Amino acid sequence: MEAQHQETSQYVSLQYLDVGTSNADALPLIVIHGLLGSADNWRSHIKAWQQTRRVIAVDLRNHGRSPHAWGMSYAAMAGDVLALLDQLEIERAHVLGHSMGGKVAISVARQAPGRVASLIVADIAAVAYEHGHDAVFAGLRRLEEGRPKNRREADDLLAEHVEERATRLFLATNLERGGENTLELRIGLDQIEAGYEDIIAPPAGSQPYTGPTLLLRGANSHYVNQDNLETTRNVLPSLRVVALKNAGHWLHAEQPEAFQEAVRLFLDAQENSDSAGK
Incomplete structure (x- = not known):
């Protein structure tokens, strides 16, 4: 459910x-x-x-x-x-x-x-x-799953879903160094995805x-x-x-x-x- x-x-x-x-x-x-x-x-x-x-x-x-x-x-x-x-x-x-x-x-x-x-x-x-961010959200979820250690690894993970390098560089501005020395997203991705219908309204x-x-x-x-x-x-x-x-x-x-x-x-x-x- x-x-x-x-x-x-x-x-x-x-x-x-x-x-x-x-x-x-x-x-x-x-x-x-x-x-x-x-x-x-x-x-x-x-x-x-x-x-x-x-x-x-x-x-x-x-x-x-x-x-x-x-x-x-x-x-x-x-x-x-x-x-x-x-x-x-x-x-x-x-x-x-x-x-x-x-x-x-x-x-x-x-x-x-x-x-x-x-x-x-x-x-x-x-x-x-219209909906237009499915690939972006998939790339960000791949980042969460992959737990990159550096920006190059992060870009490779994003590139699995997001073709445009300029977009990947922009998305990477949401990364910060986490407690286990990996790069983590600082955005509330769960909340943003759950609220996407309101965002496109x-x-x-x-x-x-x-x-x-x-x-x-x-x-x-x-x-x-x-x-x-x-x-x-x-x-x-x-x-x-x-x-x-x-x-x-x-x-x-x-x-x-x-x-x-x-x-x-x-x-x-x-x-x-x-x-x-x-």
Whole structure:
């Protein structure tokens, strides 16, 4: 009989990176990674953005250094982020999310619009997606079973299921040295797999977020298309779409400078608009 796991009712206390200037004129930027990512993946971008504003990059539940908990609904994950904003006494911030993190960001904006000054969504639409991670999960399970002693062994194990080396390198960022001198996954893989139907579902929330919104998409990515853009505009009516050339779904890694600049220009425009309105 398949085990049933009840979603955690209380919010998870997220781990996070908190860096940057204490510039009182610039609102903080909250950065939310995608599925099987972590705050660590964003360090190079944070280094660029922290020159002008405070940047908080979170580890979502079951990711990075954050606790493991049953339940991967967008309502729950958005609640975790809002609880962190309460903890840090941040009343209002810009929110950026990539892929699954983009859906979390949309959910935060829909559930607490007054706390989101602007929204940046990276290569994801506000719709349900098809299953697409079977090979990845199989590779991660093979890692658990194989208990590799080094990165080369880990890559060989992952390669049994995952062909793309770039994907394998990304997945390997979830490995850490364990007690028996083997590499172990730090993610809550059981919880993530159990919650996968919620992960591919649409964002949480019942009302549109009407604040300024930028969708950065990879020009070569299939995640955002004309059909799901129409649905996304119903959820985010102030949406502006910018495509980054020579980039796919991992646009922030494939075109880092263009991604950083697009984010910077958008945030500057929001704050200049706010200043003009005062």
